[in-house]
Amino acid sequence: MTRPTVLLFDIDGTLITTGGAGKRAVRRALEAWGDRVKLSPTPGAGQFSYAGMTDRAIVRRGLLEAGGSPTEALIDELVDSYLDALALEVARSPEDAYRVLPGVERVLDACAERDGVALGLGTGNVARGARLKLEHVGLASRFAFGGYGCDAEDRAELVRAGAVRGAALLGRPLEACRVVVIGDTHRDIAAATAIGADCVAVATGPEPLADLRKLEPTFAFADLTDDAVVAAILDGR
Ligand SMILES: [Mg+2]
Numbered sequence: 001m002t003r004p005t006v007l008l009f010d011i012d013g014t015l016i017t018t019g020g021a022g023k024r025a026v027r028r029a030l031e032a033w034g035d036r037v038k039l040s041p042t043p044g045a046g047q048f049s050y051a052g053m054t055d056r057a058i059v060r061r062g063l064l065e066a067g068g069s070p071t072e073a074l075i076d077e078l079v080d081s082y083l084d085a086l087a088l089e090v091a092r093s094p095e096d097a098y099r100v101l102p103g104v105e106r107v108l109d110a111c112a113e114r115d116g117v118a119l120g121l122g123t124g125n126v127a128r129g130a131r132l133k134l135e136h137v138g139l140a141s142r143f144a145f146g147g148y149g150c151d152a153e154d155r156a157e158l159v160r161a162g163a164v165r166g167a168a169l170l171g172r173p174l175e176a177c178r179v180v181v182i183g184d185t186h187r188d189i190a191a192a193t194a195i196g197a198d199c200v201a202v203a204t205g206p207e208p209l210a211d212l213r214k215l216e217p218t219f220a221f222a223d224l225t226d227d228a229v230v231a232a233i234l235d236g237r
Contacts, residue, residue, distance in 0.1 A: 003178045006166030007111055007233065008122030008147060008159055008197075010183035011130055013051060013205025015104050016137055019097025021089040022050060022129075026058060028085035029078050030066050041066035051206050052187025054124035054149035054158065055079055083128050090136045100137050101204045103224030108142050110230045117234065118166035121146030122159040122181050122191070145169055155187050156194035163195060180218075180233055189217045200232050 009015055012022065026046045034041040046062035053061075059078045063070040090098065111119050120143055123130050127148040134140040147162020159181055167174040181192035184205030189212065192199035201217035202224055203209035213220045219232040231237055 002114065002116050002234070004167070004170045004172045004176060005114075005117045005234065006163050006170070006174075006177050006179045007117060007119050008162045008166070008179065008181050009120070009143070010052075010181070010185075010188050011121065011123045011125055011133055013184035014101070014182060014188075014202055015139060016100055016133065017098070017204075018090070018133060019093055021093050021098060022086065022133075023047070025082050025085035025089045026050075026062055028089075029059070029081040030062050032081050032085075033063070033068065033074075033078060034066065037068070039067055049206060052124065052155065052183070052185030054153050054155060055082070055126045055129060056149055056153040057124070060153075079126060083126070083132070086129055086132055090132055093136075098136065100139065101224065103226070103229065104139075107224050107229055107233065108139075111234065112142070114234055116170065118145065118169045119143060120162050120166050120169075121148070122162045122183070122188070123147070124149040124155060124158070124187075126150040155191040159191045159197065160195045163197065178236065180236075182233060184212075186212070186215055189215045192217070198236060200229070202229075 030041045030046050045066035050058050059075050060070045127150055131140050145165040147158040151161040152158040163179045167177045179197035181188055181197050182200045184202050185207050189199050199217040201212040201220040204223050209222050
């Protein structure tokens with residue numbers, strides 16, 4: 001019998017690529033804030049790599065770069081503004097730029113068919129942003145729960161929140177469950193390690209496979225089309 005298993009999939013660079021929709025939305029939110037406080041954000045503000053970062057951490061750094069002082073209330077406000085902008089950016093994204101990554105549907109089908117598996121998200125996106133991004137490509141209904149960027153700014157804490165929810169869904173204590181983080185960056189690997197979870201790293205984001213391998217995730221693949229991916233995720237072999 002398979003050990004009860006909680007799967008936590010990252011979104012950006014793992015399930016989908018958005019062609020920069022998220023970055024454009026953050027930029028719009030920073031500009032709207034700049035207009036309101038009569039300050040033009042520095043041209044390069046918010047243009048750093050968002051890979052593996054949580055939405056709140058992105059907004060915090062973007063605000064600092066733009067010349068603002070990120071209080072918690074201001075971050076809340078900017079995240080809301082970002083989400084409104086994200087809805088527009090997602091809707092207008094061209095299909096070739098905003099798409100599901102190779103192998104994703106097949107892997108999700110295999111995971112959904114297996115008993116004793118809770119299929120969830122482990123993402124830096126806040127829950128509303130995660131839903132928005134996944135609904136656009138018809139993937140939102142695949143995931144019953146998640147750990148999100150609104151649970152914690154720290155990635156290890158948000159995947160822990162997801163693991164707790166997944167175990168509750170399975171009706172098992174967390175200690176009885178195998179937890180697997182599937183993600184595309186060093187931050188996914190670090191978060192998995194921090195909570196004692198397995199990690200399946202996939203090089204469909206900005207970080208090369210060789211770099212991911214150096215961090216010793218449980219498994220690493222070029223993409224999710226590899227024949228060995230399903231066994232790695234579901235059986236740990
Ligand atoms: Mg990612």
